[in-house]
Amino acid sequence: MTLFQTLAGTAAALALTAGAALADPALIFDLGGKFDKSFNEAAFNGAQRWKEETGGSYKELEMQSEAQREQALRRLAETGSNPIVMTGFAFGEVLDKVAPDYPDTKFAIIDAVVEQPNVRSVVFSEHEGSYLVGMMAAMASKSGTVGFVGGMDIPLIRKFACGYAQGFKAVKPDGKIIINMTGTTPAAWNDPVKGTELAKSQVSQGADVIYAAAGSTGMGVLQAAADENVLSIGVDSNQNHLHPGKVLTSMIKRVDNTVYEAFKSGTDLETGTVVADLKGDGVGYALDENNAALVSDEMKTAVDAAAEKIKSGEIEVHDYMTDNTCPAATF
Known part of the structure; x- marks a missing residue:
């Protein structure tokens, strides 16, 4: 039995498009699945955009357990997929081990840096985008208390929380921010029930705007906020x-663009580390018909002005991952 048959047998949902060419690109989703309405789904949307524009085909795999990471990477490389894109920092250690064994295969990883000659590492300035939505939370809050619900308690998610806190404090220096993480294992990304509980707890403490950076867990946060008649802030996808x-x-967080560009580059994918920041439209905030009534002209003007100052360097948003500290909040 091949590895792909084994993975399919364990409901890993490997989808191989018919007539796939040897050099078809591949996309591996992290835990939570491609329809998490957040991080993974953004990656899927980028792949689909490439497929629709080019008529090309690609392979995709949804992770069901940590144990599948190395096996899946090796099998995709051995069967000719190129480039292979993966979502999530958790692939970092495995990719560092696997990439040297397939020097002719290009790999792209999102949210981690892997220093191998055939790897493109894409990291985002989540703290900058989070600063902007933190400002918006402060301006929308009537109670002066806002919340943050993170997924797995890792430096990357603290980076979101810290930027959010700094933006909030820039508008409401005396305001209060409540920060909760869902857990310390990968299961924290896929626990909407726990997200609901944490959001309701924050509402009971006075929070009237809650930012969720927690993958599928965030669905519970957004639902609970709506049920409790407070505002929420989404993440990664609109x-x-x-x-x-x-x-x-x-x-x-323009994960979609990262996947699209990797697929479009194909075997000519440029390697090295890329930082997708506010200046390069790697991060930002969403404004559409669904939230237009919530975002006042005053709010938009203030946030857009801050965005320009971040781009120019006049405002420096602290990156938690540089020193594992957060001047604007405690964890």
Whole structure:
């Protein structure tokens, strides 16, 4: 039995498009699945855009357990997929081990840096986008208390929280921010029930705007906020449409563009580390018909002005991952 048959047998949902050419690109989703309405789904949308524009085909794999990472990478490389794109920092250690064994295969990893000659590492300035939505939370809050619900308690998610806190404090220096993480294992990305519980707890403490950076867990946060008649902030993909009029905005992380560009480059994919920041439209906030009534002209003007100052360097948003500290909040 081949590895792919084994993975399919364990409901890993490997989808191989018919007539796939030897050099078809491949996309591996992290835990939570491609329809998580957040990080993985953004990656899927980028792949689909490439497919629709080019008529090309690609392979895709949804992870079901940590144990599958190395096996899946090796099998995709051995069967000729090129480039192979993977979502999530958790692939970092495995890719560092696997990439040297396939020097003719190009790999791209999102949210981690792997220093191998055939790897493109894409990291985002989530703290900059989070600063902007933190400002919006402060301006929308009537209680002066806002919340943050993260997924797995790792430096990357603290980076979101820290930028959010700094933006909030820039508008409301005396305001209060409540920060909760869902857990310390990968299961924290896929626990909407726990997300609901944490959001309700924050509401009981006075929070009237809650930012979720927690993968599928965030679905519970957004639902609970809507049920409790407070505002939420989505993440990664534009989640404004999930609860129209209840989601203040979403901190967009252009994972879709990363996947699209990798697939478009094909075997000519440039390697090295790329930082997708606010200046390069790698992050930002979402404004559409679903949240237009929530975002006042005053709010938009202030946030857009801050964005320009971040781009120019006049405002420096602290990156938690540089020193594992957060001047604007405690964890």
